[in-house]
Amino acid sequence: MKHGQQGYSKTDKGGQRKKGGKRGKVGPWPRLQKFWDIRAACNFIGGGTGAGLLLVAGFYALQGLDNTPLVIAGFLSISFGLFMVFLEIGRPWRSINLFFHPQTSWMTREGIVAIPLYVSMALSVFFAGQFIGVLASISAALLAGLFLYCQMRILHAARGIPAWRHVAIKPYMLITGMTEGLALALCISVTSAHTALVPILALLLFMRLGFWLRYAHQLRIDGAPEASCNKVDDLFIWTMVGNLLPVVLLVADWWLEVEAIVVLAGLIAAFSGWYTKAIVVTKAAQTRGFRLPRTPVRGQGQSRVVGQSGFRQNQ
Amino acid sequence: MTRYVMVADLRRCVGCQTCTAACKQANATLPGVQWRRVLDIEVGEFPDVSRVFLPTGCQHCGDPPCEEVCPTTATYQRDDGSVQIDHDLCIGCGYCALACPYEARYIVDEAEFAYGMEPMPNEAARFDEGKIGVAQKCTFCIDVVDAGIAKGLKPGVHPEATPACVNACISGALTFGDKDDPNSPVSKLLAKVEHFRMHEDLGTDPGFYYIWDKKPEDLM
Known part of the structure; x- marks a missing residue:
């Protein structure tokens, strides 16, 4: 099956043409995109929630409270979102290519931020209760904020x-x-x-x-x-x-x-x-x-x- | 500099879809994939109704939003202004297709042929596995253009250096060439007509011009 596009002509099998496909029934109307489905939505769901959890975990670390369950929950939430993206893309085994365009792509930037974020989460859990664990939790919270910002920009960049x-x-x-x-x-x-x-x-x-x-x-x-x-x-x-x-x-x-x-x-x-x-x-x-x-001028007609x-x- | 663009004369297009068929033949696209499409549009309300045929496809934007969002650099812009895809780099995330305001991109996750899952011999001979699961779109037949230039031919003038849709157009509605060359067919044509570009306000600097009338001076 192909996902996404489309076409309006009656010869196009993949589009959202109306039943019957009569020429007069097709047109330039906006229509629902089919490239991103619930799997892509799960990236925003898991990523957003995970980032929020890690922000709270950072606050807990500053207050001297045990934040390990929150960090683990944040890790699971973000991982779930990224795994769903892995399932969404057409060539998942090329995922490493995702990191090639930090100059302008917010998707690349999100991926790059995820790497130190995972390291911070791991350090936060392994060194829980220690000074390095507190530092790692704060680092994770800051990076989670950045991760959330990248997600926001990903949506906004879709012109x-x-x-x-x-x-x-x-x-x-x-x-x-x-x-x-x-x-x-x-x-x-x-x-x-x-x-x-x-x-x-x-x-x-x-x-x-x-x-x-x-x-x-x-x-x-x-x-x-x-x-x-x-x-x-x-x-x-x-x-x-x-x-x-x-x-x-x-x-x-x-x-x-x-x-x-x-x-x-x-x-x-x-x-x-x-x-x-x-x-x-x-x-x-x-x-x-x-x-x-504008409509084109044909014969004696007017635009x-x-x-x-x-x-x-x-x- | 070179900036390849395409010009569609809406006054001339008759909606025959020959360009669509020629594109499919030249690029061996799968059923349902149309890099060059012609929309059949009804405009207005009875009794003031017009029927317009609108050729569309990748607009090879000067500031391509697809290239900006692509996380892999698979989508890139050549020095000649055309926007291309490296299918070996693309991961098929679909982000470029969502960034494109012209709905010009396709992703085929599983090949389906004219008569189902089994290809006809001609389809099997030209099937490209590399285009499955990744983004694909109009290339301006850049391989043909490059080959023509290598032979000393001029794109938009010589058919051997011109995209298939332009060569096939029965009414001369499509024109191709270098907009930065004042002697190219597109430059000469655009100088004497009224035209617009689609979704220009989005800042994409599209390389696809639509002619809707003569310049007023020519009417006098």
């Missing part, structure tokens, strides 16, 4: 996908990675969690909701493909519940002091971020479509300025 190219996706990707990681960190270390983590998670949830609403609003304002906007808008209830319900649960735990409530809040916060990212990568990723600014199907005129 063919307006929903990813939009500038408002960048802060959302950063904040949701941190939120997911902190939420899982609370679940993992619920009995010994630092007291500051709960209000920080609540703050991050509010920020994440705000960035998401801004992204959804700006995407439509800036004329992204209608189908992309609709997919993002469909997540409105989901994001409201996924961000506000954990806050409500965290507030409830303040009175009730039941650990299970914190765990539930953390799981909801993390899962809502994962689902949103999965939708952004696999469902809201419409291409730009083809643009025909007309035209918009673009799937886009509004202001795109």
Whole structure:
């Protein structure tokens, strides 16, 4: 099977031509990309969550708390994401070539950052409780932040996908990675969690909701493909519940002091971020479509300025 | 400097898909893969409706977003401005295809032939395993162009140094050549017509020009 492209002509078997393939039924509309599926989305899910976990682990190291479970969880999360990428690519046994273009490719930069990140994680675990372990944890936290930044830039560099190219996706990707990681960190270390983590998670949830609403609003304002906007808008209830319900649960735990409530809040916060990212990568990723600014002049006819199907005129 | 570009005269294109067929024949692409496509577009609302045929494919951008994101350097730009892929380096991550605003790239993970999984003898003879699982796209028939130049021929003028789609076009809608050469067919043509480039606002500096009218001076 081939993935991705496509074509609009009726002779093209791989495209998203409409049934019947009549000539008049084909056109330049934006359509869903098929190059990256849920496996690629898992890289953003695992990488973002893992980076968030390692940021919390760095904070724990500074506070003198045991962070080994968080580092191991971060390691597993990031490894899961990278393994899914390994499954996604067409020639996985050439993966070493990934490191060849640090000059401009954020995917290469992500891969390069992953190497010292793994070393830092390993040192952090092997020297847990020692000074070198603390240093390694801090190093891992800084590198995890860089890893998360690279992931954000990977999405933004895709000029063919307006929903990813939009500038408002960048802060959302950063904040949701941190939120997911902190939420899982609370679940993992619920009995010994630092007291500051709960209000920080609540703050991050509010920020994440705000960035998401801004992204959804700006995407439509800036004329992204209608189908992309609709997919993002469909997540409105989901994001409201996924961000506000954990806050409500965290507030409830303040009175009730039941650990299970914190765990539930953390799981909801993390899962809502994962689902949103999965939708952004696999469902809201419409291409730009083809643009025909003017019709050609033929015979006695006149040229007309035209918009673009799937886009509004202001795109 | 040399900058190879292609010009499509939308006034002349009749949507016959001969360029598509010629490209497939020249490059032995698999079913479903069309490096040169012609979109059949309806524009407007009844009763003001136009039908436009829009040849597309890789635009061989001056600032190619595919080259920028490629993690392997498999996608590269030659000194002549054309954008090429080293299929031995490509890992098939698909990132270039997502960065391309022109939907010009294909990845075939498993070969399927005209009549299923078994190739016809002609397909088997020309099948290239190296293009499976990696990105592929229009090359401007660069091997033909290079061979023609080596013989002292001029791209865009001599068919032996010109892409297959241009040679095959029945209406003369496609023109190829060096835009930096003022005497090339494309330079002369572009000087006297109104044209646009697709998604120019994205900063890709596409090397594919679409003619939609004469220059106003010629109308007088």
